[in-house]
Amino acid sequence: MPDTGKTAAAREDATRPKRETMSTFPIRHAEPGDAAALHAILTSDHVVAGTMRLPHAALATTEARLAPQPDRVQLVALLDGEVAGFAEVLTQFGNPRACHAAVLNMIVTREDRCRSGVGTALLEAVLDLADNHWGLRRLGLTVWADNDTAIRLYQRFGFVEEGKHGAYVRAGPGFKDALTMARLR
Ligand SMILES: CC(C)(COP(=O)(O)OP(=O)(O)OC[C@H]1O[C@@H](n2cnc3c(N)ncnc32)[C@H](O)[C@@H]1OP(=O)(O)O)[C@@H](O)C(=O)NCCC(=O)NCCS
Numbered sequence: 322m323p324d325t326g327k328t329a330a331a332r333e334d335a336t337r338p339k340r341e342t343m344s345t346f347p348i349r350h351a352e353p354g355d356a357a358a359l360h361a362i363l364t365s366d367h368v369v370a371g372t373m374r375l376p377h378a379a380l381a382t383t384e385a386r387l388a389p390q391p392d393r394v395q396l397v398a399l400l401d402g403e404v405a406g407f408a409e410v411l412t413q414f415g416n417p418r419a420c421h422a423a424v425l426n427m428i429v430t431r432e433d434r435c436r437s438g439v440g441t442a443l444l445e446a447v448l449d450l451a452d453n454h455w456g457l458r459r460l461g462l463t464v465w466a467d468n469d470t471a472i473r474l475y476q477r478f479g480f481v482e483e484g485k486h487g488a489y490v491r492a493g494p495g496f497k498d499a500l501t502m503a504r505l506r
Contacts, residue, residue, distance in 0.1 A: 351395035358404040406439035422459040466498040
């Protein structure tokens with residue numbers, strides 16, 4: 322290969338497919354009308370595996386989840402106008418001792434759009450709110466210890482492991498451990 326003066330890393334970057342960015346996946350707050358699309362995502366196998374969700378949950382559970390509630394912020398990422406991902410943050414703005422801290426309660430991507438940047442775009446949007454609008458000091462989360470994709474995503478944005486919970490969630494005939502992670506500023 323001719324020497325172009327670029328480092329090996331720069332050459333590799335130039336040949337890698339361009340990552341889709343936040344602007345590729347417009348983000349807005351979830352609305353009641355998103356219930357059916359979101360329900361399809363929340364009942365899919367990969368989401369059941371990575372969360373506390375149950376298969377065959379009733380649509381009413383998703384409709385209830387989307388009902389506006391204080392201290393619950395829910396974002397959707399769109400692709401061609403359709404819901405491709407969802408993130409939910411639980412805040413505590415009414416509690417003077419804990420209003421600096423929130424929990425990333427869920428982040429999910431529609432199965433056919435996984436590994437295309439939707440989760441990254443949602444997390445970027447959550448962190449923009451956390452850092453630039455809410456002024457959070459702490460954002461925590463719980464993730465199953467075998468969920469390598471999610472753990473890598475969180476680590477890329479500065480979340481670090483805080484602890485491990487044994488046999489935290491039932492999974493098939495057995496149980497899975499969970500990690501708590503947090504990003505502190
Ligand atoms: C965890 C989850 C939300 C990640 O969402 P996602 O949309 O796939 O996330 P991203 O696409 O931003 O990143 C995932 C991977 O794709 C890669 N990627 C992103 N855009 C890409 C692109 N355009 N081309 C190639 N790879 C890409 C990322 O680098 C990352 O790679 P890595 O796993 O090797 O680190 C998704 O897997 C999911 O919904 N899982 C089920 C529910 C769940 O477990 N949620 C977390 C509960 S704690």
